[in-house]
Amino acid sequence: MNSDKQQVREASETEDDRSILLDIKDLKVHFHLAEGILKAVDGVNLVLRQGETLGLVGESGCGKSVTAQAILRIVPKPGTVSGQILFRSSGQTAFTDIGKLSDSCPEIRSIRGGKIGMIFQEPMKAFSPIHTIGNQIMEALLLHEKIDKKAARKITLDLLTSVGMSNPEQRIDEYPHQLSGGMRQRAIIAMALCCKPSILIADEPTTALDVTVQAQVLKLMNDLQQALGMSMIFITHDLGVIAEMANNVAVMYLGKIIEYCDVDSLFYEPVHPYTQALLDSIPAIGTKARTRLRVIEGSVPVPLNTGRGCGFYSRCRFAIEGLCNVEDPPLVQIKPGHLVMCFLHTTQDHQE
Amino acid sequence: MDKDILLEIKGLKKYFPIRTGFWKRTSGYVKAVDDVDLFIRQGETLGLVGESGCGKTTIGRCILKAINPTDGSIKYRNPDTQEMLELAQMKEKELWPLRRHLQMIFQDPYSSLDPRMPVLDIIGEPLLVNGLASGKKLADKVSELMDMVGMDSRYMRRYPHAFSGGQRQRIGIARALATSPNFIVCDEAVSALDVSVRSQILNLLLDLQDRFNLSYLFISHDLSVVRHVSHRVAVMYVGKLVESAQTEEIYAAPKHPYTEALLSAIPVPDPRVKMERIILPGEVANPARPPSGCYFHPRCMFKQDICVHEEPKLREVSPDHFVACHCADAITLKGVKSIEC
Numbered sequence: 001m002n003s004d005k006q007q008v009r010e011a012s013e014t015e016d017d018r019s020i021l022l023d024i025k026d027l028k029v030h031f032h033l034a035e036g037i038l039k040a041v042d043g044v045n046l047v048l049r050q051g052e053t054l055g056l057v058g059e060s061g062c063g064k065s066v067t068a069q070a071i072l073r074i075v076p077k078p079g080t081v082s083g084q085i086l087f088r089s090s091g092q093t094a095f096t097d098i099g100k101l102s103d104s105c106p107e108i109r110s111i112r113g114g115k116i117g118m119i120f121q122e123p124m125k126a127f128s129p130i131h132t133i134g135n136q137i138m139e140a141l142l143l144h145e146k147i148d149k150k151a152a153r154k155i156t157l158d159l160l161t162s163v164g165m166s167n168p169e170q171r172i173d174e175y176p177h178q179l180s181g182g183m184r185q186r187a188i189i190a191m192a193l194c195c196k197p198s199i200l201i202a203d204e205p206t207t208a209l210d211v212t213v214q215a216q217v218l219k220l221m222n223d224l225q226q227a228l229g230m231s232m233i234f235i236t237h238d239l240g241v242i243a244e245m246a247n248n249v250a251v252m253y254l255g256k257i258i259e260y261c262d263v264d265s266l267f268y269e270p271v272h273p274y275t276q277a278l279l280d281s282i283p284a285i286g287t288k289a290r291t292r293l294r295v296i297e298g299s300v301p302v303p304l305n306t307g308r309g310c311g312f313y314s315r316c317r318f319a320i321e322g323l324c325n326v327e328d329p330p331l332v333q334i335k336p337g338h339l340v341m342c343f344l345h346t347t348q349d350h351q352e
Numbered sequence: 353m354d355k356d357i358l359l360e361i362k363g364l365k366k367y368f369p370i371r372t373g374f375w376k377r378t379s380g381y382v383k384a385v386d387d388v389d390l391f392i393r394q395g396e397t398l399g400l401v402g403e404s405g406c407g408k409t410t411i412g413r414c415i416l417k418a419i420n421p422t423d424g425s426i427k428y429r430n431p432d433t434q435e436m437l438e439l440a441q442m443k444e445k446e447l448w449p450l451r452r453h454l455q456m457i458f459q460d461p462y463s464s465l466d467p468r469m470p471v472l473d474i475i476g477e478p479l480l481v482n483g484l485a486s487g488k489k490l491a492d493k494v495s496e497l498m499d500m501v502g503m504d505s506r507y508m509r510r511y512p513h514a515f516s517g518g519q520r521q522r523i524g525i526a527r528a529l530a531t532s533p534n535f536i537v538c539d540e541a542v543s544a545l546d547v548s549v550r551s552q553i554l555n556l557l558l559d560l561q562d563r564f565n566l567s568y569l570f571i572s573h574d575l576s577v578v579r580h581v582s583h584r585v586a587v588m589y590v591g592k593l594v595e596s597a598q599t600e601e602i603y604a605a606p607k608h609p610y611t612e613a614l615l616s617a618i619p620v621p622d623p624r625v626k627m628e629r630i631i632l633p634g635e636v637a638n639p640a641r642p643p644s645g646c647y648f649h650p651r652c653m654f655k656q657d658i659c660v661h662e663e664p665k666l667r668e669v670s671p672d673h674f675v676a677c678h679c680a681d682a683i684t685l686k687g688v689k690s691i692e693c
């Protein structure tokens with residue numbers, strides 16, 4: 001099992017050495033509660049390259065948001081973060097291990113909002129209601145860049161224009177509640193991008209938006225990514241959005257990445273039973289109306305005091321008793337760039 | 353009137369007054385629902401789609417008489433006498449015995465259940481209030497309802513916090529079914545649920561419909577879900593009904609530019625499909641100060657002079673396909689293809 005992981009790691013290290021911006025090894029986020037240990041993230045390995053959009057997919061409780069929080073060291077107490085989070089900006093050579101930094105040291109504060117930007121699902125929650133949006137964007141600029149207020153205001157106006165905000169001269173002095181949902185989300189994007197980050201982490205950025213506004217915001221994010229050469233980690237449960245935005249996808253379940261592959265393979269050659277079941281259960285716009293959807297029985301268990309064995313065992317159609325519920329499934333390489341954590345594929349030739 | 357029609361709405365209006373100033377003078381109205389015609393047959397699901405603020409939830413509430421319409425008619429077929437009754441301005445006393453036939457399932461499974469009531473009381477309350485059952489008979493009926501929605505009836509003495517989102521939604525559905533209604537408003541009933549749970553609940557709603565010949569008004573902004581459960585779909589924009597038709601027809605061949613834009617905006621879960629997306633300029637119109645003529649004209653690429661000055665009336669352009677657009681006959685719009693399974 002470990003040799004597989006190492007193999008993949010070494011291959012990428014030699015080939016794409018310079019393009020790797022984020023290299024996460026064995027990330028764990030555990031919450032020590034009175035009831036026991038909640039393993040929100042339990043051994044995640046990820047690599048993000050320059051210009052790449054990595055989709056992080058999963059349902060509530062799978063650990064995708066906590067993974068993002070861990071990268072930025074904003075995991076709420078009593079969570080503990082362990083593992084290696086190597087980060088460097090595009091153009092840099094040396095990595096910083098974010099995993100070794102404390103939550104509020106100057107180093108992480110310069111990365112957070114500066115070299116790594118983040119946008120959240122609820123725009124209202126991200127903004128202070130008592131400051132104008134101009135003020136808030138300028139605050140980020142003044143914190144990370146060595147410029148004066150006048151220059152910051154000019155940059156902010158340009159930013160608001162580039163995110164498609166109408167009347168930027170008026171909007172810059174408006175409060176968040178005066179803007180519609182779509183406008184707020186654009187303002188958030190402006191704030192996240194103001195310091196030209198190398199990586200943008202977007203956690204369900206369009207889930208709360210109407211479908212036509214979502215279309216506008218997704219197009220904006222794609223355009224900006226092209227223009228800035230930025231990498232993105234796009235977190236969502238919406239597979240339609242993933243199909244549109246992601247180059248590679250990691251599917252998470254109960255704190256682990258159970259499948260990792262390029263976006264085309266995810267939809268056309270999914271291998272893990274959970275991934276397959278997830279794809280089967282969505283009422284895609286092309287399926288025949290009023291047919292019964294294939295369901296995944298049961299619901300996602302809480303990752304409290306979990307022992308060995310596959311987290312998906314209780315809901316898996318192909319579960320092998322005595323194996324899947326006893327041993328941790330290995331990470332297997334189906335083909336270069338396609339990994340799955342499942343006993344069904346340990347013999348390299350997989351059945352369909 | 354078609355003997356199958358259960359509910360018929362004509363000219364429905366709901367205006368909310370805007371009160372400003374110290375004297376709370378009415379300075380204008382938010383026209384949440386503005387002159388809407390709809391009908392639903394027995395055993396049918398009408399999908400009602402539109403974006404935030406289009407008035408779809410308000411219509412649901414008007415039908416249930418949770419709020420009183422400003423104007424218009426809501427005719428409902430009394431299941432006992434089969435005669436059509438006018439609900440719009442009906443007095444509460446007359447309305448009360450009918451309320452048990454019209455129920456609602458809410459969006460948020462977390463705020464729609466009283467956290468201080470056990471499941472038995474939540475599902476049993478409608479039975480108690482309507483004098484349909486009490487005591488042991490009530491507990492039996494609740495047990496039956498829980499089975500019906502796929503829940504273990506041994507949990508009936510537990511409180512909502514003990515259940516997951518999907519299970520809570522099942523409790524909400526059981527509660528809606530308690531009085532054996534024939535019409536249920538599903539207001540974004542699956543939007544707050546995870547993808548895998550969503551499919552379970554959708555299947556449940558379809559099964560219950562088949563079993564009890566229920567009619568649903570399925571309100572949602574999620575067009576893939578709506579397509580999956582609806583026989584017919586109606587599209588709303590800023591309080592106006594802009595198009596309605598059979599489900600397959602409206603998705604394959606929409607006749608209103610807004611419908612076309614809505615359909616093209618849906619992200620397709622297929623990376624090989626490159627959607628030619630129609631990105632609508634500007635923002636959704638303000639229902640307190642809607643544009644002149646056709647409310648959609650400022651964002652419409654087919655806009656003509658007449659669209660700016662004259663409001664288009666809803667008219668039948670092909671059998672069972674209604675659209676409110678001056679240019680419907682002249683333009684050809686793109687729909688979403690259906691994949692044969």
